[in-house]
Amino acid sequence: MSVTTQFRKGALDMCVLFILQTDDFYGYDLTQQIKKHIPITESTLYPLLRRLVKDGYCATYTVESPNGPQRKYYHITHQGRVFLKETLKEWDEFTASIEALRKEIKPHE
Secondary structure, X not given: OOHHXXXXXXXXXXXXXXXXXXXXXXXXXXXXXXXXXXXXXXHHHXXXXXXXXXXXXXXXXXXXXXXXXXXXXXXXOHHHHHHHHHHHHHHHHHHHHHHHHHHHOOOOO
16 A cells, blocks of 8 residues: 555545535535545545444435435534544644654755
8 A cells, every 4th residue: 555545545534524514415526526636436435434424423314316316415513523623633733743854854865
């Protein structure tokens, strides 16, 4: 597994919740939103969404679709908003620490 894949996997929960705080989305549309910035497939996203629902960070509801089967929409819960706020704070602190280290340490070339 590449380093980029490991980073992406660790950050996807945060990305999904960040997007869901703006509006409710169904899985395919959520995948398309994330794909604009991070390579992801629906087969990666759906297990993550199931886990976020199980953990109480998201909830679902279904809406009839005039062009096919019902769509399952996801929305962030209060617990998800609290988790996202904490996670973003930790992320910002972590990335700031990495950036400070990169500025301080000068590798030999």
